[in-house]
Amino acid sequence: MCRLFIGADPDLWEPQTRSMRLDGVSTSVRLERFFWEVLEEIGRRDGLCLSRLVAKLSRECAEAGHDGENFASFLRVCCGRYLALQRVGEIPAARDAPIAGLDAEGILLRERRRRARNRASGQAEAASCSATS
Numbered sequence: 001m002c003r004l005f006i007g008a009d010p011d012l013w014e015p016q017t018r019s020m021r022l023d024g025v026s027t028s029v030r031l032e033r034f035f036w037e038v039l040e041e042i043g044r045r046d047g048l049c050l051s052r053l054v055a056k057l058s059r060e061c062a063e064a065g066h067d068g069e070n071f072a073s074f075l076r077v078c079c080g081r082y083l084a085l086q087r088v089g090e091i092p093a094a095r096d097a098p099i100a101g102l103d104a105e106g107i108l109l110r111e112r113r114r115r116a117r118n119r120a121s122g123q124a125e126a127a128s129c130s131a132t133s
Contacts, residue, residue: 020051023060029054031072040077046100088114 002055012034019028031039036050043053057078085091090107091099 018050018054020054022055022101023062029072029075033076035076035079038082041095042078042082042099045095046098085111 013032015030016036017028017030018036019026024038034110039053040050043050047057054075057075058068058071061071061074066074082091085107086093091102
């Protein structure tokens with residue numbers, strides 16, 4: 001199993017710093033190349049260049065009242081959620097299908113339900129494992 005991960009191109013985890021303007025302020029964001037590639041794919045789906053996508057995410061994150069102190073981690077989670085939502089069919093696999101037109105509220109509701117089921121299943125599995133140990 002680990003060979004699948006350790007055999008990947010080391011360039012994927014090479015950190016890259018990108019400079020951009022977020023809300024009129026010049027800043028730098030440091031992420032691994034893999035995450036920049038996923039963010040570029042997300043942006044392309046809605047006709048946004050990378051800097052516009054990141055600026056939009058930053059602005060909407062602030063508008064939602066989220067703490068922007070750990071913005072790089074937020075971007076990594078955005079990438080993971082994008083890939084996970086594709087895997088379960090919530091985001092179309094076709095890379096030319098825009099994300100902006102998706103039913104975000106419906107997706108979030110279904111995602112919460114899936115997470116609740118997975119937590120319950122994980123708790124039952126943990127209880128079963130401790131009972132047999």
